[in-house]
Amino acid sequence: MSTTDQSQKSLHNDLANLSLKDSNRPNGSNNTQDGAAAPKARPKGKYIPPYLRGKPTFASQTSDDSLVDDPAESPNFPPRAANYSQTRDKSFPASRPDNLDPNYRGAGPRDNFPQSRFNSQNDNPAFNRNTTWSGRNDTRFNRPQRNNFLGMWAKGKHFPGQRNPKYEFTLFGPPDGVEHTGINFDKYDDIPVEASGPNVPPPITNFEDASLNSLLAENISLSGFLTPTPVQKWSIPICSAQRDLMACAQTGSGKTGGFLFPILNFAFDIGPPDDRENENVPGISLRQKIAMPIALILSPTRELATQIYDEARKYCYRSWVRPCVVYGGADINQQIIGAKRGCDLLVATPGRLVDMIQRGVISLKYIQFLVLDEADRMLDMGFEPQIRRIVEQEDMPGVHLRQTLMFSATFPKNIQILARDFLKEYVFLSVGRVGSTSENITQKIEYVEEEDKFSALIDILNSQPDQGLTLIFVETKKMADILHSHLISQSFQCCSIHGGRTQSEREYALESFKNGRAPVMVATAVAARGLDIPNVTHVINFDLPSDIDDYVHRIGRTGRAGNVGIATSFFNRGNRNIVRGLVGILKDANQEIPSWLNIVLRESYDFGYSKTAPRGRGRGGYGGGSSRDYRENTKGAKFNHRSKSTANVRSGADQYGNRGSNPGANSSYGYGGAPPMYGPDSGSSWF
Numbered sequence: 001m002s003t004t005d006q007s008q009k010s011l012h013n014d015l016a017n018l019s020l021k022d023s024n025r026p027n028g029s030n031n032t033q034d035g036a037a038a039p040k041a042r043p044k045g046k047y048i049p050p051y052l053r054g055k056p057t058f059a060s061q062t063s064d065d066s067l068v069d070d071p072a073e074s075p076n077f078p079p080r081a082a083n084y085s086q087t088r089d090k091s092f093p094a095s096r097p098d099n100l101d102p103n104y105r106g107a108g109p110r111d112n113f114p115q116s117r118f119n120s121q122n123d124n125p126a127f128n129r130n131t132t133w134s135g136r137n138d139t140r141f142n143r144p145q146r147n148n149f150l151g152m153w154a155k156g157k158h159f160p161g162q163r164n165p166k167y168e169f170t171l172f173g174p175p176d177g178v179e180h181t182g183i184n185f186d187k188y189d190d191i192p193v194e195a196s197g198p199n200v201p202p203p204i205t206n207f208e209d210a211s212l213n214s215l216l217a218e219n220i221s222l223s224g225f226l227t228p229t230p231v232q233k234w235s236i237p238i239c240s241a242q243r244d245l246m247a248c249a250q251t252g253s254g255k256t257g258g259f260l261f262p263i264l265n266f267a268f269d270i271g272p273p274d275d276r277e278n279e280n281v282p283g284i285s286l287r288q289k290i291a292m293p294i295a296l297i298l299s300p301t302r303e304l305a306t307q308i309y310d311e312a313r314k315y316c317y318r319s320w321v322r323p324c325v326v327y328g329g330a331d332i333n334q335q336i337i338g339a340k341r342g343c344d345l346l347v348a349t350p351g352r353l354v355d356m357i358q359r360g361v362i363s364l365k366y367i368q369f370l371v372l373d374e375a376d377r378m379l380d381m382g383f384e385p386q387i388r389r390i391v392e393q394e395d396m397p398g399v400h401l402r403q404t405l406m407f408s409a410t411f412p413k414n415i416q417i418l419a420r421d422f423l424k425e426y427v428f429l430s431v432g433r434v435g436s437t438s439e440n441i442t443q444k445i446e447y448v449e450e451e452d453k454f455s456a457l458i459d460i461l462n463s464q465p466d467q468g469l470t471l472i473f474v475e476t477k478k479m480a481d482i483l484h485s486h487l488i489s490q491s492f493q494c495c496s497i498h499g500g501r502t503q504s505e506r507e508y509a510l511e512s513f514k515n516g517r518a519p520v521m522v523a524t525a526v527a528a529r530g531l532d533i534p535n536v537t538h539v540i541n542f543d544l545p546s547d548i549d550d551y552v553h554r555i556g557r558t559g560r561a562g563n564v565g566i567a568t569s570f571f572n573r574g575n576r577n578i579v580r581g582l583v584g585i586l587k588d589a590n591q592e593i594p595s596w597l598n599i600v601l602r603e604s605y606d607f608g609y610s611k612t613a614p615r616g617r618g619r620g621g622y623g624g625g626s627s628r629d630y631r632e633n634t635k636g637a638k639f640n641h642r643s644k645s646t647a648n649v650r651s652g653a654d655q656y657g658n659r660g661s662n663p664g665a666n667s668s669y670g671y672g673g674a675p676p677m678y679g680p681d682s683g684s685s686w687f
């Protein structure tokens with residue numbers, strides 16, 4: 001440091017001490033009688049926090065220790081009020097101490113700090129409403145709050161928060177570390193898309209076409225997304241036209257953004273409903289507050305809810321919209337406090353949401369958007385009663401007063417029929433070979449008898465390359481525990497996740513898997529849907545599911561967003577009920593079908609297997625069931641618009657336009673291939 005810098009710094013320090021000086025010191029002097037600099041004694045009656053002692057005031061701080069990344073961007077902080085107690089509202093609780101301590105976190109209204117309180121300081125509402133508690137800069141202490149990135153809506157306008165590099169790093173990771181490789185955006189025109197329903201709005205071709213709110217566009221760009229995925233190209237204009245939507249698109253194709261982008265675009269532009277602000281009257285305590293979200297996203301699993309919430313936090317960055325998540329298994333009191341502090345976009349699992357509604361913590365009366373992610377799962381036998389209760393028996397606006405969006409990779413016909421109750425004049429969108437799988441996933445089917453499964457699995461794990469994560473699916477919790485112990489005993493770094501574990505165990509396992517500490521994870525169906533874990537290169541169906549749609553979702557944990565992956569499934573006579581569905585999926589995705597599987601298929605017709613659709617979903621065979629708008633086959637159904645984005649509907653291109661980009665397809669992976677290692681020779685009778 002140069003002498004000039006040093007002397008400047010010491011001058012700043014002196015100035016800082018001057019600015020913090022108090023009137024108790026005689027003549028306001030900072031010098032002792034002999035003229036030496038005053039010792040750094042704390043001025044009587046005023047608390048100076050340790051980090052401010054001997055430091056310049058905020059106005060002269062450099063960007064190093066400021067939370068504002070670009071001082072030019074930061075507003076001129078209003079001068080500190082000469083006497084705070086004169087400016088504050090007399091109705092402020094008497095219990096609040098007058099000598100305000102910056103560390104004070106005592107009782108008193110926080111979230112609803114009335115605008116009028118600071119009107120004498122600055123007319124800019126950015127400094128007036130929620131000045132202290134919602135994240136704007138704390139004018140009382142001349143320092144920025146840690147959460148100064150929070151935006152606000154006031155006087156009919158959106159006031160985005162400030163950029164905060166540290167928080168940006170937490171949310172988005174390093175600027176160049178975003179992983180979106182493998183997506184071939186040039187071949188979008190080849191993607192088969194069908195949109196049916198009355199007056200379907202045309203798709204956009206890029207984010208600019210969508211006239212997105214500038215803050216949202218900025219957040220999307222910070223996420224590393226330059227072009228919308230096909231489902232986003234369609235869902236954004238459909239939702240912006242305030243239409244209900246049932247969207248069916250392949251796993252890993254960006255459906256989360258498909259609903260978050262249009263909802264947030266609307267919210268950023270329009271703001272919260274006017275009358276909502278009058279509900280939690282200023283001055284009421286946090287305990288009395290009720291969370292009143294404008295958007296509700298329901299998810300079947302806790303982990304998926306958390307993931308959607310994490311995505312929402314990225315796109316809500318610097319905006320007035322406070323995302324919030326509630327799910328079972330976690331401390332409900334923490335979630336209640338979180339919801340009351342701010343909840344504009346709520347992500348929830350149904351059970352916990354019902355609980356919170358019953359406790360009077362959450363009201364759904366201002367819901368403008370209802371999203372059912374993994375909608376076919378949400379509406380099947382397990383969740384339907386809870387969904388009906390939330391949507392039909394609480395205070396949520398009716399179907400004509402809200403917009404309802406449903407997303408999944410699979411939509412069986414009977415679920416589509418059930419979904420009618422929640423939708424109005426909806427658009428059915430199917431993007432890519434929906435209900436099917438991406439060609440980016442190499443699917444291998446191995447014949448393995450039950451008793452051979454352990455050794456087959458060990459062989460596979462030993463023969464595969466070290467890079468990447470391996471996800472192994474089993475059918476039961478007990479099997480997950482057994483397999484987990486077995487793999488640990490074989491010295492594999494392994495974790496497991498299933499519904500019998502506590503939430504913290506589940507979260508710990510998922511975290512260990514994601515960060516590679518345990519690159520092998522054994523899971524039940526709890527991890528089958530929606531989870532977006534980068535670098536899952538291999539999915540192994542140790543046990544095949546009894547529902548072919550579950551197969552689609554499970555193997556969709558790899559080969560996401562245009563990346564490639566491998567899915568290996570152990571098949572034996574216990575799985576003959578899904579053979580038709582399985583062969584259909586393999587054919588659709590141009591995968592190799594072992595000759596023994598074709599024999600099993602033929603025999604299944606002869607012996608009448610596969611005639612019963614799994615779990616009564618009405619899928620019956622494969623090849624036209626779950627991805628089509630069931631209304632098209634309904635007598636008398638009339639649509640004004642039906643559109644295909646390409647003339648070549650069966651183009652062989654995948655969701656991202658990659659044509660034949662699957663390097664492993666039709667080739668042996670080194671641990672199996674036809675004829676099967678652990679089963680009958682190809683060509684032999686299966687029984």
Ligand SMILES: Nc1ncnc2c1ncn2[C@@H]1O[C@H](COP(=O)(O)OP(=O)(O)OP(=O)(O)O)[C@@H](O)[C@H]1O
Nearest residue numbers: 180225227228229251252253254255256530532561
């Ligand atoms: N426009 C985009 N450009 C590049 N990558 C994107 C884009 N939109 C989403 N992604 C990435 O694609 C991946 C998959 O997205 P997402 O989890 O939303 O898929 P999904 O269709 O919901 O999958 P699933 O059916 O398994 O639930 C994520 O890692 C996401 O960050």
